[in-house]
Amino acid sequence: MKHRMIKWFGLASVLIFAVLTAGMWHAGAEEGMWTFDNLPLKVLKEKYGFEPNQEWLDHVRLASVRFMDGGSGSFVSPNGLVMTNHHVGVGQLQKISTPEHDYVATGFYAAEQVDELKCADLEVNVLVEMEDVTARIKASVKQDMSDSEALKAREVVIAQIEKESLDKTGLRSNIVNLYHGGEYWLYRYKKYTDVRMVMAPERQAAYFGGDFDNFTYPRYDLDVTFFRVYENDKPVRSDHYLKWNTGGAADGELVFVSGNPGSTDRLYTYAQLEFQRDYNYPMVLKLLRRIISDLREYSRKGAEEERRALIQIFGLANSQKAMSGEYSGLLDEKVMEKRRREEEDFREKIASNAEWREAYANAWETIEDLVALQQEMIETQFYRRFILSRLAGLAQNIVFYVQETEKPDTERLDGYHDSQLEGMRFNLFSPAPIFPDLEEVQIASWMNLVLEELGPEDPFVKTVLNGDSPATAAARLTSETKLIDPDFRKKLVEGGVEAVNECRDPFIVLMCKLEPEIRSQIEWRKENITSKLTPAAERIAQARFAVFGKTVNPDATFTLRLSFGSVKGYPMNGTKAPHQTTLYGLFDRALSFGNQGDYALPQRFWDRKDRLDLSTPVNFVSTCDIIGGNSGSPVINADAEVVGLIFDGNIESLVGRFVYDIEKNRAVSVHTAYITEALRKLYDAGKLADEIQGL
């Protein structure tokens, strides 16, 4: 599973991919992406006869790694070796590639540490401390404050807590909002930014079956990549690492997944779900269809164009497939009816108790009103901005950076607080290559859509196009900009407001013109939506605690969670899908499609086929509850040994964004046996295999 993450500029969109949390739907015991402080230990003990102790939990947490690119991973040796998915690492693989050395196509292996290649802009995190700060944050809001004042007070105290923590510990410090305001936690991360590429197979092996097989099973992918984390130019000592178990997990065995699920919408109100169904999904899917089609056209121009657009197209197509599956769930009357009934039951419980009714009952109506208001504004809010362009994103961040950092920390927009600046600069000054011709296509594609939707008289359209066609405007912007050069960007930022105001770079000039509109959008949303939504969502969270206690788990927030379940096949398309696949199946699927296109295996697989034990398990499924962002998570057994590597969910799991169904929802993993078999027999990487196997 790929984390469905479309990057816009630094300002995360509240409208799209918003994050919310817990239903029941053949839920069984398995549902839940649990925070490490609140595991359903009783359920675990009753169903599986296993109860992890604190030492086990700490060890697993400290061996788990978050990839800020949008994925998860784990330490698998004491020398900083981190395992994740190929599709999590592929962005970095592309950034260290060149037309001459296309590691995405050929794979990469550093037999010696000295050959390990430093990534352009990869940050990974280890969650070292968690502290419940709900009381402090709630205390910041006083009874007599207006909604806007309360929002401001919350923002200020959050920035303060983060800043204090950073100053005191030097650790990345983030406030995490769980249960949509039910709890606020301070998570402290050890942050690493010197991460080096150790080994990656060819994409054809990692992503065998391409977009067709993506989000499906049975599957045959070697979706693995190894990085090594450095500090002070030396591999870190990772005392908490997961031991390797080549035997894997047996059919029916209890397994855990430790990782960072991106977002789920299981705690949305019904009105919010309808909004997703009727506005958000149709709009985003339309955008995806358009941009993917335009990028594919660009890609057909030549081999280098294909290389440049590959990862971009992969990410977008991945989102498209995931969102199409989710959208089908929203269109499924049974799914919606189930959510409607759950909400009805919940609200009846609240209504049946006078105290609860008084405190919580009208929160749902408040949200209904806010949704109605959002519906009116969504078109202009969605289209009056840039999406997908890295250059536009950089320009916007630079313009806002120099302005915001002149203000006191508590006055700044989110994203520009002191505690956030290091990360912002890491991203702004990344040496990763930017391809202007590719940017041109993306901008033209987007602006064509915006023009169609908003019309030529819209002020945003007029400002961007300035009388030109989208194609001409995109060509002008991308051919003249110097933002491609990280040093240029650095100088601009260092020059502050003055340098930016004097800058004649077309992207910077444009962003300066757009800045008032962007600010007014942000202000409008704060004033009219967020300041009212936040307390309403908080009240629903409190209502949920009142009724269900903490037996529910929070919606995913791209923070560390533990899921559990068992290795298990499922009923599929009239028959059953097995709990695992084997190397025989890989060769079958390749030959069934004539070893062509997305089903062409790298030549080494054919050359070395006879060396392989074809009965080696390749991929397997478990009932663990995961979602995009969990990509690269280790699958571990009760002894906390790695038995697999999460890389996808089956097609039936896509509705899991809204409801979990133990009958068919499955997490798909690479089997540890395939990884070592491949390292030793296909990639001559015996040394690496020795390291992970502790030999």
Added chain:
Amino acid sequence: MKHRMIKWFGLASVLIFAVLTAGMWHAGAEEGMWTFDNLPLKVLKEKYGFEPNQEWLDHVRLASVRFMDGGSGSFVSPNGLVMTNHHVGVGQLQKISTPEHDYVATGFYAAEQVDELKCADLEVNVLVEMEDVTARIKASVKQDMSDSEALKAREVVIAQIEKESLDKTGLRSNIVNLYHGGEYWLYRYKKYTDVRMVMAPERQAAYFGGDFDNFTYPRYDLDVTFFRVYENDKPVRSDHYLKWNTGGAADGELVFVSGNPGSTDRLYTYAQLEFQRDYNYPMVLKLLRRIISDLREYSRKGAEEERRALIQIFGLANSQKAMSGEYSGLLDEKVMEKRRREEEDFREKIASNAEWREAYANAWETIEDLVALQQEMIETQFYRRFILSRLAGLAQNIVFYVQETEKPDTERLDGYHDSQLEGMRFNLFSPAPIFPDLEEVQIASWMNLVLEELGPEDPFVKTVLNGDSPATAAARLTSETKLIDPDFRKKLVEGGVEAVNECRDPFIVLMCKLEPEIRSQIEWRKENITSKLTPAAERIAQARFAVFGKTVNPDATFTLRLSFGSVKGYPMNGTKAPHQTTLYGLFDRALSFGNQGDYALPQRFWDRKDRLDLSTPVNFVSTCDIIGGNSGSPVINADAEVVGLIFDGNIESLVGRFVYDIEKNRAVSVHTAYITEALRKLYDAGKLADEIQGL
């Protein structure tokens, strides 16, 4: 695909599995099970640039074989060698098996002709002549006849034509009703009853994946059996046989299927479909669940019980899976809506032309009335009889045989006309083993259901149970009967009415008591349903000809048809299914399920794995329009060479009983390359491989 055929007594049920025909639903050019006299040559030529000539068609027809057990086959050598599916031949394989020689489990191969084993009661047919007799049959009905008189006249002339033809040619002569009365044809068959078993693999190889994988794809089955047809104790000379093509058909290649599809309901009126959905399917599915569960319980008693019930359970589970898929189609509002709209359009066309309106318009209302009447009676008609018991079926046929044959031919019930008696006797006197303990379970299971549904006071229930419980009654009937002995049955039939009336065998005694009720049911149905339904259906058929000409194809009637299409994968469960599978995939699926249960491969596969070319294609799919009864049909290329062997449809094809969808409806075949690879390398049957390959 297994022909979904539950055998009751000789009297075919009109209520269940009734036969009707053609819609459009992504239909494309591929839809249609065409009679050999009316192929869509223009479509074929336009889409595929191929036009079979008369010689080609005659050759293919004369090489095609119908298995009266419920399947199809083809001559594949000049020496009477016939290829069909294992699951078509498995009933005969069981009949020649014993507890000591269980050929179903071990497979069978006669290396020399002298070792070929004669089947107990297998009849196969070759369609040698087809004659349109519509005019003569319609002429038998005079303007002033009542509905009942007209029905009688039709029955009489049909019996006459069949008798005349049999007397004149000695060929099996059957009137075939096409387009629900639109046309009547006299089909003459060369009939063979000395058919010997040549080769069958183990059922584990033929039916790999069992009921789970049945009606699904991707698939890995060696579902093949070879018989040889004898006459006068010598193999027949089969000049018209299909040449073998080991290379198979390429992805996208035009292929044909020549076989005997059992029944489709594409020409039912909407009212008839609703009746199927609301009455027929729920009732039959309930019966199937019950009997399968009881037989499985019996099966668990021991190895011999398992062997005895195996084929019975297979057939019933096959029906259950097929009908469940079909039922889902009926419950699918989109499918029903499509059929409703088609009928509406058709009726609007009829209404728009004064002549048509006068002649045809009220036929649909007539059928609606008949359906309403059937609904009232269906419960008692369905439950007041025996189902599934071979002994009860034999008893009923004997009782009716002796009575009916005393009447003039034109007065007899259908099934007992002179032209039908040879077939009836072949069945009545079959030496195939009957297992009384298995019969006991079936009768008890059925009567338990009947008792529940009709209650203890129902006259049928009272007559059968005679105060006992279903279990006691079943034990009494089956422990005391001598009907198991074919000689006893022969003597009874030869003794005529007197012998039967004096017979104290409990089944015969019971059937004599039930006879009036059975006759009255038959009479009621003729009088109230068939006599009215026949002319109404005929009028709709004429209306269809008037509007569409002969561009539609008739519903399937278990008579010879030609389908065409191309080898082609399809979108499946989020990804795509390949056009073919390979031997690698067979070993993958076996190992994925731990080589256990339905996924356990015969030991020889493991012992000889290294001899096999694992890239050999195993199964493949095509867009050819088929249904149960097509099992064993040859798949041929434009040169009329065999490239495959139909054995199933995918799960998406089950709705094909009502609507054909080229997008996902696929016929599943065994690839010729797998058959020869297996014969040579797994079964030491090189001699047989030489014969089919003409070496």
